[in-house]
Amino acid sequence: MNIQEIILKLQSYWSTQGCVLAQPYDVEKGAGTMNPMTFLRCLGPEPWNVAYVEPSRRPADGRYGENPNRVYQHHQFQVIMKPSPDNIQELYLDSLKALGISPLEHDIRFVEDNWENPAMGAAGLGWEVWLDGMEVTQFTYFQQIGGMEADPVSVELTYGLERLASYIQDKENIYDLEWVEGVTYGDIFKQPEYEHSKYTFELSETEKLIRWFDDFEGEAEQALEQNLVFPAYDYVLKCSHTFNLLDARGAISVSERTGYLARVRNLARRTAKRYVEERERLGFPMLKQEGGVQHG
Amino acid sequence: MAERDLLLEIGVEEMPARFVESGRQQLKETLEKWLKNHRIGHGPARSYATPRRLAVVVEKVSERQEDVEAEVRGPAKRIAVAEDGSWTKAAQGFARKQGISVDQLRLKDYKGEAYVFARKHEEGQPTADLLNKGLAEILEGLHFPKSMRWGRRRTRFIRPVRWLVCLFGEETVPANWAGVTAADRTRGHRFLGKETVIKTPSDYVEVLRKEWVLADVEERRNRIREQLSEMEKEQGWNIHVDEELLDEVTHLVEYPTALYGTFDESYLELPAAVLITTMREHQRYFPVENTDGGLLPYFVTVRNGDEHALSNVARGNEKVLSARLADARFFYEEDLKLPIEKAVAKLDDVVYFEGLGSVGDQVRRIRLLVEALADRIGLDEKARVSLFRASEICKFDLSTHMVDEFPELSGVMGKEYAEKAGESPEVARAILEYHYPRFAGDRLPEGTPGAVISLADKMDTVVSAFSLGIQPTGSQDPYGLRRRASGVVQILVDRGWSNITLGELTDLCLERLKSDGWLKRDATEVKRELAAFFGLRLKAVLQEEGIRYDLIDAVLASDTGLPRLVVEKARVLGEEVEKEEFKNVAEGFSRAANLAAKGTPGAEVNRDLLEAWSERELYAAINSARDAFEAAREEQDARGMFEAIAKLAPVIHRFFDDVLVMAEDEGTRMNRLALLGEIKRLTDEFAAFNKIVIAS
DSSP: OOHHHHHHHHHHHHHHTTOEEOOOOSSOOSSGGGSHHHHTTTSSSOOEEEEEEEEEEOGGGOOTTOOSSOOSEEEEEEEEEESOOTTHHHHHHHHHHHTTOOGGGSOEEEEEOOEEEGGGTEEEEEEEEEETTEEEEEEEEEEEETTEEOSSOOEEEEEEHHHHHHHHTTOSSGGGOEEETTEEHHHHHHHHHHHHHHIIIIIOOHHHHHHHHHHHHHHHHHHHHTTOHHHHHHHHHHHHHHHHHHHHTTOSOHHHHHHHHHHHHHHHHHHHHHHHHHHHHTTOGGGGGGTTOOOO | OOEEEEEEEEEESOOOHHHHHHHHHHHHHHHHHHHHHTTOOOOOEEEEEETTEEEEEEEEEESBOOOEEEEEEEEEHHHHBOTTSOBOHHHHHHHHHHTSOGGGEEEEEETTEEEEEEEEEEOOOBHHHHHHHHHHHHHHTOOOSSOBOOTTOOOOBSSOEEEEEEEETTEEOOOEETTEEOBSEEEOOTTTOOEEEOOSGGGHHHHHHHTTOOOOHHHHHHHHHHHHHHHHHHHTOEEOOOHHHHHHHHTTOSSEEEEEEEOOGGGGGSOHHHHHHIIIIIHOOEEEEOTTSOEEEEEEEEEESOSTTHHHHHHHHHHHHHHHHHHHHHHHHHHHHSOHHHHHHHGGGSBOSTTSOBHHHHHHHHHHHHHHHHHHHTOOHHHHHHHHHHHHHTTGGGGSHHHHHOGGGTTHHHHHHHHHTTOOHHHHHHHHHTTOOOSTTOOOOOSHHHHHHHHHHHHHHHHHHHHTTOOOBTTBOTTOHHHHHHHHHHHHHHHOOTTOOHHHHHHHHHHHHHHTTOOOSOHHHHHHHHHHHHHHHHHHHHHHTTOOHHHHHHHHTSOOSOHHHHHHHHHHHHHHTTSTTHHHHHHHHHHHHHHHTTSOTTOOOOGGGOOSHHHHHHHHHHHHHHHHHHHHHHTTOHHHHHHHHHTHHHHHHHHHHHOOSSOSSHHHHHHHHHHHHHHHHHHHTTOOGGGSOOOO
16 A cells, blocks of 8 residues: 555545545644644544644654655644543554555554643643554644643544555665555655755755744734634744754754754744634533533 | 353553563452352362453353352340240341341350351352453452553543453353453454453453463463564574563563564763663663674564564664764763863752752762771771772763663763773772672672771761661662662671771761751750661571571671671571580570579679689689670681580589579678679670570
8 A cells, every 4th residue: 555545545534434535734744743733623522533644743753865764844644532432442443444544454552652842832641653563653642732731632543654565565774665556765855855954964054043933933923812723823933943943953052952942942932822812712612512511 | 060261351551561470460369269258169270361461261160150058147045035935026126127026036145155156048140140240349459560551431440441351151251341342352462453252251361362462471471482482593693682681572562573673882982881781771672692792783572473574673773773873872972072070060059968968969978988998997097098089089081971871871871981081990990899789689799998988988987878868668769778778787797807897887977967057956865766767677697697686686786787797606606506415505594584584683793792613713704704705706706606605504504503592691602693693694795595496
């Protein structure tokens, strides 16, 4: 099964389970969790089910396209179900079956892994799912987002598409994966991997990055003052990515690092709080779709 | 009374392996406690656990709660009974409140006065009803270090609760908790089993076995052990079973099947510790050795399931391990390219305690401390060179990829990389050994450089933490300060360096912090806290030596600066208390000490006032005992110290027999008390003899 088919299968499966099929978000981010479809929509009482592919940038993992496993940008297939359904583990295992992975032919385990993203004030409990010893999915019940208690609790499933594909296709090297017949992962991503790594580690200018961070932070502040949550959040993401570039460049000391993280966290928290306030002002419109069921 | 067995099962999504055992025990204890509190008699209880369930079966549980006869005291008779002998309003109110008629009230004496009593008979309720109402309370009584919420529920538990079984005999108790109603249906193995009905509690284990679940923890653990030893026999291997890992694996599976896989032989060039740690930490694999203890290119893993398609599972795991080992090799090769000096320089960017600078700063403090210690120990030039070099680079491996990935390999990798970089064997060994002891019962550094650096590193960490007001409380000791302080004491006991006392070590560390500008609190106060803290550690070390508590108290009341000497003194006392003549010695010292309390503390003996022969004899004996005592102390010779003062005992007794201490003449009296004061001062330097319990 090629990557394109894997994505199509997962989309079709989760669509059947009532998920909105969203598209990747157009601001750089380190993980699908940071997509506003997750970070913001998991806040507050409104129900929400969504699935999407998220290209995720981790500048420090860039390896000039030379490492068989580590990349500047990888792909996550992200599923959010809010509130978490009682049969979510069974739903997840059925999604593996949809990919042709029969639990009886393999060893599937749920191994404790508590996820935390301090910069986003987010934390959850759950597992990494092992398929014959390989971690293929991060399975998390959000307990806290943007520093706020998650209520109701959302469940997040993050499939590592490259990992899953390299297992299914039995390939050692990520660049040999088949994206679709006749096109490899390398055909599409090898050049950008090299160029992004070169830019990140050799060309990016610290002074500019620091200036951009300050500017993005200012924009987020300004948008927040006007109660414009989504634009504010875009700039929080920009800050986060700029910080990641600085970090990958090795341009900031340990104490500076703590300072930058605190600035991102502070913005993320305020944006989260403002989002809930704005939704409340609108009367939590998506609660109505649940047949008027109020949370509590 | 009729009895039935009781089964309680909580079905959950996979619990973290490390909490399963505690959950199993808690469920059993909480249920037993609840039964007791509710006066429900029962037989033995057995508890079970897998990653997906906690269960307990209690045999012979009474069908009804015991009746209870209660007597409740009401108002006093003078308030309850009117002059005409009728019940007052107060008495009637009391009876009403107790739900009985006034005729049933009784008068009885209570503490010398007559009171009204109501005797009540409370009939026991059916156990099934009580369980129905009480199940939530029982289950809320389980606590885990990390609990969570799910969906819209308010309940917190270790993982989401998905089913409950509550079976009393063959009767289902349909109690509700966490949004689930208890029933008689359990779930089997996630993939191999199915949902199934349990008819009666005693069937529990067998019903689950049919559904591919081994609910008994011991059985599951033994099954894995047997599979491993069978594999050992078949393959001619030696599978090293780490008990902690075995526990974890036991709680990762409901139905274990061990299998093995292989990895590329070229990875065997990596240090064994790297291979073993990679397999254990990342993948929970057991490493495989040949019969000589050399690693082989195989690993053993335990699958949660049966033997079907084992080759798939093996192949998948091989693929994962080979990627992990490729990472490890990459780290190793990169680390070898990093010059040690560069690695040391990087430590300036690693935060030590927030507010105490970097690890680089700490290493510089350790280097200076080590130099001060080398002077005291009197190390020769060659030893000093190794010691100083090792102390300067002791933490360089914290900058390596491998230690970043596996912090527990710090020391092991340091030694490996230092050897490869051409450091001397003494230096390389010290980089490993300064970590010892890492836990209670761990080995101590063998080489002197390792011991000195270990002392300096641990002492600096403890003093630094205290200087910031960070101290262990109760079971909380996130920085491992107790372990480190015990390490300091153990090394001092082991080495017996006579020129290094705990107090001086503390001072050296505090002065260093102060002159570097890190000390934020009052030094005297920090020192006092540290003295108390190390006193407790020393006590713990003495307890581990198996020394009697009263002897521990006796030696700890004396000078504790040199832990080796303290331990030796306690050992000598331990031998002496067993002897017949010890009673005589201790009595003499105690009697002298008791009387001395009547004198002026610190008073000097006036030789001219010594009248009786026994006074003069005692005075001379004290002086020679002191000389001998001090000479022995110089040598840290606890036995010599004891013998020096023990010689005083017969002289003391002769003195008491000959003279009346409390003489009428004040001058004579005070001089005799001063003489006894001298004895107390001298013996106190060994131990507080009055704390020693002497069998009569």
